Amino acid sequence: MALAGSSIPIRWESSDMRSVPIPSAILTLVVGMILVLAGLWVGQNINLLPAAASSNAPLYDELFAVLFTIGTILFLGILGLLIFSLVRFRRRDGDSGDGVAVEGNLQLEIFWTAIPAIVVLFVGIYSYDIYDRMGGMIPLADPHSMHGTMDSPVAQASVRSSEGEAGTPRLWGGIGAASGGSIGVLPVDVTALQFAFLFHYPEGDFISGELHVKSGQTVELRMEARDVIHAFWVPEFRLKQDVIPGQPTVLTFTPTLPGRYPIICAELCGPYHGGMRSTVVVHEPEAFDRWLDSNLPATVASAAGAPTG
Amino acid sequence: MTLAFPPQTSQPQSLPPGLQPQGWLRYLSFSLDHKVIGLQYMVTGFFFYLVGGALAGVIRVELLSPISDFVPRETYNEMLTLHGTVMIFLWIVPVVNGAFGNYLIPFYVGARDMAFPRLNAVAFWMIPPAGFLLIASYFIAGAAQSGWTAYPPLSLTTPAAGQVVWILSVLLLGGSSIFGGINFIATILKLRRPGLKMMQLPMYCWAMLGTSFLVVLATPVLAGTLVLLSFDIIAHTGFFNPALGGNAVVYQHLFWFYSHPAVYIMVLPAFGLVSEILPVHARKPLFGYTTMVYSILGIVFLGLIVWAHHMFTSGTPPWMRLFFTIATAFIAVPTGIKFFNWLATLWGGKIALNSAMLFSCAFIVHFVFGGITGVALAQVPFDIHVHDTYFVVGHFHYIVYGGTVFVVFGSIYHWFPKFTGRMLNEHLGRLHFALTFIGFNLCFAPQHWLGLNGMPRRVAEYDPQFTMLNQVSSVGALLMAISTLPFLINVAWSAFAGPVAGDNPWRALTPEWLTSSPPPVENWIGPAPLVTHPYGYGVAEDQIDLKSTTGQQLWSRGR
Numbered sequence: 001m002a003l004a005g006s007s008i009p010i011r012w013e014s015s016d017m018r019s020v021p022i023p024s025a026i027l028t029l030v031v032g033m034i035l036v037l038a039g040l041w042v043g044q045n046i047n048l049l050p051a052a053a054s055s056n057a058p059l060y061d062e063l064f065a066v067l068f069t070i071g072t073i074l075f076l077g078i079l080g081l082l083i084f085s086l087v088r089f090r091r092r093d094g095d096s097g098d099g100v101a102v103e104g105n106l107q108l109e110i111f112w113t114a115i116p117a118i119v120v121l122f123v124g125i126y127s128y129d130i131y132d133r134m135g136g137m138i139p140l141a142d143p144h145s146m147h148g149t150m151d152s153p154v155a156q157a158s159v160r161s162s163e164g165e166a167g168t169p170r171l172w173g174g175i176g177a178a179s180g181g182s183i184g185v186l187p188v189d190v191t192a193l194q195f196a197f198l199f200h201y202p203e204g205d206f207i208s209g210e211l212h213v214k215s216g217q218t219v220e221l222r223m224e225a226r227d228v229i230h231a232f233w234v235p236e237f238r239l240k241q242d243v244i245p246g247q248p249t250v251l252t253f254t255p256t257l258p259g260r261y262p263i264i265c266a267e268l269c270g271p272y273h274g275g276m277r278s279t280v281v282v283h284e285p286e287a288f289d290r291w292l293d294s295n296l297p298a299t300v301a302s303a304a305g306a307p308t309g
Numbered sequence: 310m311t312l313a314f315p316p317q318t319s320q321p322q323s324l325p326p327g328l329q330p331q332g333w334l335r336y337l338s339f340s341l342d343h344k345v346i347g348l349q350y351m352v353t354g355f356f357f358y359l360v361g362g363a364l365a366g367v368i369r370v371e372l373l374s375p376i377s378d379f380v381p382r383e384t385y386n387e388m389l390t391l392h393g394t395v396m397i398f399l400w401i402v403p404v405v406n407g408a409f410g411n412y413l414i415p416f417y418v419g420a421r422d423m424a425f426p427r428l429n430a431v432a433f434w435m436i437p438p439a440g441f442l443l444i445a446s447y448f449i450a451g452a453a454q455s456g457w458t459a460y461p462p463l464s465l466t467t468p469a470a471g472q473v474v475w476i477l478s479v480l481l482l483g484g485s486s487i488f489g490g491i492n493f494i495a496t497i498l499k500l501r502r503p504g505l506k507m508m509q510l511p512m513y514c515w516a517m518l519g520t521s522f523l524v525v526l527a528t529p530v531l532a533g534t535l536v537l538l539s540f541d542i543i544a545h546t547g548f549f550n551p552a553l554g555g556n557a558v559v560y561q562h563l564f565w566f567y568s569h570p571a572v573y574i575m576v577l578p579a580f581g582l583v584s585e586i587l588p589v590h591a592r593k594p595l596f597g598y599t600t601m602v603y604s605i606l607g608i609v610f611l612g613l614i615v616w617a618h619h620m621f622t623s624g625t626p627p628w629m630r631l632f633f634t635i636a637t638a639f640i641a642v643p644t645g646i647k648f649f650n651w652l653a654t655l656w657g658g659k660i661a662l663n664s665a666m667l668f669s670c671a672f673i674v675h676f677v678f679g680g681i682t683g684v685a686l687a688q689v690p691f692d693i694h695v696h697d698t699y700f701v702v703g704h705f706h707y708i709v710y711g712g713t714v715f716v717v718f719g720s721i722y723h724w725f726p727k728f729t730g731r732m733l734n735e736h737l738g739r740l741h742f743a744l745t746f747i748g749f750n751l752c753f754a755p756q757h758w759l760g761l762n763g764m765p766r767r768v769a770e771y772d773p774q775f776t777m778l779n780q781v782s783s784v785g786a787l788l789m790a791i792s793t794l795p796f797l798i799n800v801a802w803s804a805f806a807g808p809v810a811g812d813n814p815w816r817a818l819t820p821e822w823l824t825s826s827p828p829p830v831e832n833w834i835g836p837a838p839l840v841t842h843p844y845g846y847g848v849a850e851d852q853i854d855l856k857s858t859t860g861q862q863l864w865s866r867g868r
Contacts, residue, residue, distance in 0.1 A: 050762050056690075063690055071681040078648065078677050082670060085655040089591070090662055099593035099658035101847030108653070109600045109646065116645040120638045120684065127688035128631060134690055136627060228463040229557060231622060231697060235763035238694040242622045244558060245462055246551030249624055262772065266622075266697040266765040268456050269463060271382035274768030 031080070035073050043069030053257040053282060054237035056134040061238075063130045070119060135252065185218045185252075192243040193226035195272040197263060204296040211280040214288035215258045221251040231266035234280055240266055255282040339434065341426035342830055346433050347412030348728060350403050351721075353433075357399035357440055362790060364392035369752075369786040372779045377769040385769040386454040387447060387471070393457030394475065397571065398482040399440045401713055405578035406524075407433065407489055409720060410517050412728075413585075414493060416821035416828075417511045419502025419837040424495035432488035439481035446474035456767060458564060461538060461549035461557050469542050476535045476542075483528045483535075486574075490524030493517050502837050508602070511819050511843040512595060515602050516581025519609040523570045523577075526613065531567035534560060558623055565616035573612040575709055576676075577605060579716035580647055583669050586723050587651055589817045590666045591658030594844040597650040607643035611636060621692045630689045637687035644680060648673060664738030668719030671746050675711025679704055682757065697767075700760025706753045718745070718796070725803070726810030730826040733807060737799040741792055748788025755782050819843045 043065045052058050089099070188211065189200040199208045213219045223232060225243040232251065233240040236259075241251045265276035283291060293299055330338050335345050336352070367388045371379040380388065411429065415422055423429045446452045450470035455463045464472050497510070497518050538560065540546040547553025549560040588595045595601065617625055617633040651673060660666060682704040685691050695701060718741070725733045755778040760766075764775050771779070813822040821828070823838045 048758055048761050060690060060694060063688065067685045067688070067691065071685065075678060075681055078652065079674060081652055082655070082673055085652065085658075086660060086662065086670060089655065089658050089660050091592075091659040095659060097592070097659060098847045099591060101594055101845075101849050102596065102653075102657065103594045103844075104597040104599070105653075109597050109650075112649040113600075113642060113646055117639070117642045120641050123684065123688065124635050124638050127634065127690055131630075131688075131690045136630070136689060136693075228466060229460055233697075233763075233765065235694070235761075238690075240622050240693050240696055242624060244551070244624060246555075246557065247624055262763060264763060264765050268386070268460070268767045270467070271386060271454070273386075274377065274382075274765075274770040 035077050035080075038076060039069045039073035042072045051236050051257060051259070051261075052238070053255055053259060053261055054234075054239065055254040055256050057236065057238045057256075059130050059133055063127055066126060067123065070123065185220045186213060187220045187222065188213075190221050190223040190232065190243070191226060192223065192230035192232065192265070194228065194270050195265070195276040197230075197232070197265075197276075197278045201292070201295075204292060206295050206297055208295065210278055211263060212288060212291050213255050213280065213282055214285050215255055215282050216285065217288075218252060218254045221253075223249045223251060228269050229267045230269050230276070233264045233266040234261055235264070236261040237280075242267055255280075258282045258284050258287075339430050341422065341430055343411045343415050343423045343426070343429065344828065344832075346429050347408050347410070349433050350407035350411060350436070351409075353436055353440070354400050354404035354408060357395050358404075359793070360444065361392055361395035361400055362793070364388050364395065365786060366790060368392060369783040371769055372771070373783050375771050375773040375776050375779075380769075382769050383451070383454060386456075386467075386767070387452040389767055390453045390456050390475070391443065391447065394443060394453075394479065395440070396709075397457065397575070398479060399436065399443075401575045401709060401717075402482075402486060402571070403436055404717055405575060405582070405713055406486070406493075406517070406520060407436075409513070409578065409582060409724075410489065410493055412724070413513055413821060414496055414517055415500070416824075416832060417514045417819065417843075418497055418500050419505055419820060419839065420496060420500040421831040421833075421837070423492050424500050425492050428488050429492050432485045432492070435481050435485040435488075439478045439485070442474060442481075443478040446471050446478075450474070458568070459535075459538065460564075461541065461555075461560050462551065464538065465541055465550055472542055473539055476539045480532055480535055483532050486524050487528050490521035490528070493521040494525065497521075502839060504839050505841070508599070509841045509843070511581075512584035512598070512601055512605075513578070513581035515605050516577045516584070519605045520574050520577045523574050523609055523612060527567040527570040527574075530563055534563040534567075558620070558625075561620050561623055562617065565619045569616040569619065570612045572705075572708065573608060575713050577608065579672070579713040580605070582716050582720045583651065583672060584647075585819065586665050586669050586719055587654050588844045588846055589723070589815045589819075590661045590663065590669075591655050592660075592846050593654055593658040594846055595650070596653035597646075598844070600646055601650055604643035604646040608640060611640045611643070615640065618687055618692070621689050622696050634687050634689050638684050641680060641684050648677060648680075663722070663735060664733070664742055665719045665723040667739065667742045667746075668715045668722065671742070672712055672715040672719065675707050675715060675749070679707030679711060682707070695760050697765055698760030699756040699764045699766055702766050703753045703756035703760065706749075706756075711749055711753070715745070715749075718742075721800075723815070724821075725800070726814050727821055727826050727828070729804050729807075730810055731803050731805075731807035732810045732814060733803045734799050737795045741795045741799065744788055744792035744795070748785045748790075748792055750785070752782050752785030752789060818845055 046068070048068075049061055049064060052061055187202055189202060190211075191198040191200065196209070197211070199211045200206070201208065221232070221241075223241065223243045225245045227245065229245065230243045231240055232243055236257075237253055237255065239251065239253055241249060243249060259282055261280050261282070263278040263280050265273060267273075269276060281291075335342070336349055340346060340349075367380060368385070371377070371385055371388075373379075377385065411423065443452070451468050453459065453464070453471040453475035454467040455472065459472065459475065497514050501507075501510075537546075537548045541548050541550055541555070545553075547555040549555045549557055551557055584595055584601065615633055615637040617629055618637045621630055621633075655670075682700070686695065686701065686704060722733055722738055725731075759775055759778055759782075762775070764771050810826050812824065812826050814826075815822070818840065820838055820840045820843075823840070824833050
């Protein structure tokens with residue numbers, strides 16, 4: 001706003017003090033350059049997002065920076081133009097005349113139809129590319145392409161049993177690429193119900209109230225809702241997926257930054273919707289193995305026999 | 310019916326025989342006069358605006374602290390459901406369509422009333438019962454708790470009585486809206502004064518024509534969907550109940566097939582109103598009339614095929630996400646045309662910085678901001694993070710409040726002299742503007758950050774790290790509440806004691822100003838004027854009045 005407005009004194013000075021004004025094309029060019037630089041600076045230096053803790057979060061942040069830059073340029077440009085017009089063309093006292101009878105300018109109209117069209121097309125293609133890199137374009141609803149990502153027969157079986165039929169169940173998915181899949185996929189069955197998430201680990205056949213995952217290992221959440229629609233959201237992973245009753249849904253992601261992050265239900269699910277939260281703990285690999293071992297039913301049973309352990 | 314007895318209206322002093330009351334009692338009657346019906350819509354709508362604002366106040370007080378401590382959780386969900394429903398169906402849609410549409414459209418087409426005056430009165434009189442039914446449900450059986458979207462299965466499991474009353478109320482309001490839409494289409498297409506061509510109509514007519522087509526095409530889908538939903542609740546059918554073999558996502562498709570166009574039903578009339586206000590107060594023709602018309606038609610078409618962008622996290626297939634991303638983002642093109650045209654209308658004008666102009670310009674700022682976040686939200690990967698968060702709450706309040714409601718206020722400042730024959734006080738108007746502008750931005754700008762950083766919408770409790778910004782937001786809401794006071798005082802005082810406006814205080818050219826203020830029952834004494842250039846302001850470029858021209862003005866045109 002300040003940058004766009006800075007052209008005003010230059011113009012006034014030039015027309016008042018000198019007989020030959022600076023050509024408006026040059027001023028427009030300078031204002032445009034300042035705007036672009038301001039937009040780029042804002043996009044690169046103002047961070048509005050929480051920590052990036054999954055492999056697709058940096059991709060998201062890249063898209064955000066681009067959108068933020070374009071948005072800043074457009075917004076400051078239009079705001080500056082509007083404020084300039086209101087100040088420069090305000091009605092002076094005692095002036096009851098009309099403005100200039102300009103009814104349109106077809107070339108100008110074509111110009112400002114084409115520019116937004118190109119910008120929007122660019123943004124659309126770019127975000128498609130980002131989405132593809134996140135794994136969002138894998139057609140999860142097609143059961144045949146699912147076999148590639150379904151490494152774990154245990155997880156597959158658990159989803160099938162919930163469908164209660166022999167045919168391949170139709171899975172619904174959000175973002176689904178097994179991006180860091182070299183060390184195998186960790187399957188977790190998620191049940192969303194009023195007002196909690198339950199995490200069942202097929203590897204050890206136990207249920208946890210918190211989601212524990214290993215940094216760098218791809219996690220495959222096989223989600224189901226018991227009662228109403230819930231949504232699984234981890235802001236630090238930039239991931240959200242509705243969990244809809246009757247639609248087994250798969251969500252795949254790779255956590256990258258160890259820490260504790262909130263899991264938030266993002267779909268209105270009843271009076272305690274605001275309290276339906278949990279935590280995802282991203283462990284270092286060794287710490288995760290220790291956590292898994294300590295929760296295996298055998299370990300828990302022996303630990304119950306020896307309380308000090 | 311006034312149309313059948315033209316002699317009565319030429320002698321307004323003599324009381325006609327009949328049961329229709331005269332004077333102020335007309336406003337409480339089943340009047341067939343489009344101007345009376347328009348003002349009935351406006352006052353009723355404003356009453357519900359205060360109700361919806363009070364509900365928003367409850368929400369903002371609850372959110373002052375991160376724990377749920379002000380109202381019970383069930384009540385909080387009732388409040389947010391009623392707030393959304395009241396503001397959309399009882400305030401914005403009736404006022405931008407019903408109030409201004411009824412008042413202005415017959416003037417603009419050169420008619421003495423709407424095409425179907427009785428249907429018009431029926432459409433209005435469906436609104437108060439529907440509104441009071443909705444409010445009463447809170448006191449009698451408990452209101453609906455499932456949000457204004459009423460997604461099943463939640464809406465099937467929350468208390469049934471409130472949900473059924475909610476459905477009944479929305480069906481009545483939808484019916485009213487359809488009746489109004491049919492009436493506007495018939496009036497604009499068939500009741501134009503002989504000699505008046507479509508491309509000579511003021512822009513608000515085009516906006517209302519587009520809006521009415523959206524209403525007529527989309528609202529019946531919502532009605533059918535809600536009827537099915539009520540069957541699921543009352544008769545335990547399984548249309549949308551997964552436990553009985555239904556599909557919850559189908560409801561979302563059907564709901565948004567109406568409710569996305571509903572955004573344009575709320576916004577397109579505002580675009581039309583701004584197109585009327587700006588040329589008058591900038592003393593310039595509306596820039597690019599033809600492209601403005603085509604951009605409205607483009608928005609209407611695109612608005613019908615973008616609904617699934619509300620469902621990017623609902624397990625929609627990838628091709629569908631791609632299609633709806635592109636279609637949604639492309640709405641920015643016709644919308645952008647309109648904004649550039651408005652800026653071009655201001656450029657080189659002689660702009661009166663009065664309240665009507667200030668509200669209209671604030672609309673431009675807010676809508677551009679909301680439009681930019683809207684294009685971002687259309688991108689699937691972006692939306693997956695911020696869907697159902699306060700980012701979305703901030704975004705749509707910038708569209709419907711910062712956009713449409715600001716235009717409603719600007720329009721009231723612009724047309725109040727016509728409604729009443731008296732001017733509004735300009736100082737109170739600017740105070741109203743300043744309070745609303747600051748309060749609005751303070752309330753809704755921080756919500757974008759809250760959403761990006763992890764605050765979901767529709768929650769009574771939240772992460773304590775968000776406390777400070779929520780309190781800022783609540784202070785903004787308080788300012789918005791206070792801002793209605795100077796407005797109400799201004800309207801009440803000016804209606805009786807304001808300076809007399811005269812027929813045409815703005816020196817405007819559109820037909821509603823070419824009659825007395827307030828206008829007579831059938832709009833004009835004598836024949837309706839034929840206005841073929843509703844925006845014929847301005848002097849030709851080479852006919853500049855040299856006495857009132859400065860060197861700067863010549864320079865700015867490159868001389």
